[in-house]
Amino acid sequence: MGFDPGSGDDRIAMSSEAEYPRSVFIYELITGGGLLSVAESPAPSGSLLQEGTAMLAAVVEDFAAIPGTSVTILRDHRIEPLSVAANKQIVVRSAQEEHETFVEAVRSTEATLVIAPEFDGLLLERTQWTEAHEGRLLSPGSDFVELATCKWKTYQHWLAAGVPTIETYFVGDIASWHHLRNLPVVTKPRDGAGSEEVVCWKMGKQVKAEVEPNEKILIQPKVCGAPVSCAVLGSGGDIVPLPAGYQRLSKGFKYHGGSLPLPEPLLERAHRLTGQAIRSFPPFNGYVGLDMILGPCPDGTEDVAVEVNPRLTSSYVGLRLLLKNNLAQSMLDVAAGKAFVPQPGCGGVDFEIH
Incomplete structure (x- = not known):
């Protein structure tokens, strides 16, 4: 795919096609009441709340920046009102209310973006809710999500597809x-x-x-090497890789952000492995991420795919700082088959998730 740079430094690369959604439901599970359906779950807190809030705020701001676009979100009643650019912030107080409000939001908007952690089938379930009510997904469908949310199935799938990965x-x-x-x-x-x-x-x-x-x-x-992530935008069977970056992890593997982009030789290796790993999965629209380890061998023979994140990832926060493109608009453009290429606006970005 190519991209018409248009107005240069302008972050908004608008398309005027009528088929583009102008009302979007953005659901982030940790902030949006999804934990109300998890037995004995405490109020949202910790690293998942930090990452969820950061992703939600970033993607809502980008969709809201597209002229004529309204954004709806849900909010767990146990957390404070969210400082995000949504037009509607609907409070949910129970698992039943979350489900009912989710379905109503799918029906009353033109497109839905589902962001949820993979555990307990939560992401898959809400993806299926959207599909059951004929919502237009801006995130992967249930066939992609069902495979990616199970690390064992992913391992077996990659083995069969010849994708280098970690023995499991x-x-x-x-x-x-x-x-x-x-x-x-x-x-x-x-x-x-x-x-x-x-x-x-x-x-x-x-x-x-x-x-x-x-x-x-x-x-x-345990595999030695550099922990790296690479996000891609999908349009059916076609994908567009975004700049890959280092992940910043604590000794306990907690994610704290990262730095973008990788140096060119490593970037080429990351994109090669990402293309191989993601293209082996079912076609999808939207944004997904691949976690990988780039090994010490310069020719990439020790590089391995670790897991697929079938949703928006925390790296979105850094990518939107690195690129001139509005990533929300870019998702819509790629899904519509429009020409697109990432446009870095600066030399590099270090970002943290607090």
């Missing part, structure tokens, strides 16, 4: 990962979001001694 086993199948008993390993939930419940162990035998065998937790060898 169920913690409960001890015989299959016996060779990792004296090596550094990582455990993670099969449907976790981001770094939630990801644990690094000095040796696999610690896991055998301390983690109860089950089919909910996966184990992988």
Whole structure:
């Protein structure tokens, strides 16, 4: 795809086609009342609330900046009113009210963008709510989401497709990962979001001694290299990669932001792996991200895909600072088959998620 730069430094690259939605429902689960449906869930807090709020504020501002576009969001009654540019901020007080209000928002707007963590099937369920009521999704459909939200299914899919990834086993199948008993390993939930419940162990035998065998937790060898993410915009079977960047992670794998873009040789490797990994998935419209590790070998032979984020990711916050393009408008342009190329507006961006 190409892009007509138009007005140069202007962030808004407007298209006037009538088919573009002018009312958008943007749903972010942590701020939007989704945790009300999770049994014994406390009020939204911590890193998920920080990341959710940052993503929501950024994408709402970008859609609201498109002339003639109105934005609707939901808000969990247990958090303070959100400082975002939405035209409507609807408060929800129960799981039933969240579902009913979600459906009404889908019906009363022209397009829906679903942002939710992958655990407990929450993202898949709300994607299916949208599809059941014939909403126009600006995020991946349920076929894409169902595959991407399960790390085990993703691993098996990539193996079959020849995508380089990390060998993965169920913690409960001890015989299959016996060779990792004296090596550094990582455990993670099969449907976790981001770094939630990801644990690094000095040796696999610690896991055998301390983690109860089950089919909910996966184990992988720890892979050395640079943690990197790359987002893409999709239009059916076509994708447009955005600038990839480093992820800033704490020792406990908590995500704190990153820096964009990668140096050119690494950027080429990241885009190559992203294209291979994402194109193996079902066609989609909207924005998704790939987490990967770029290994120490300069030719990229040790690079591995880690997981797909079938939704808007925290890197959106940094990308919108790096690019002159309005990313919300870009999503619409790419989904409509319009020519587009990312336009960096500065040399680089370091961003933090607080």
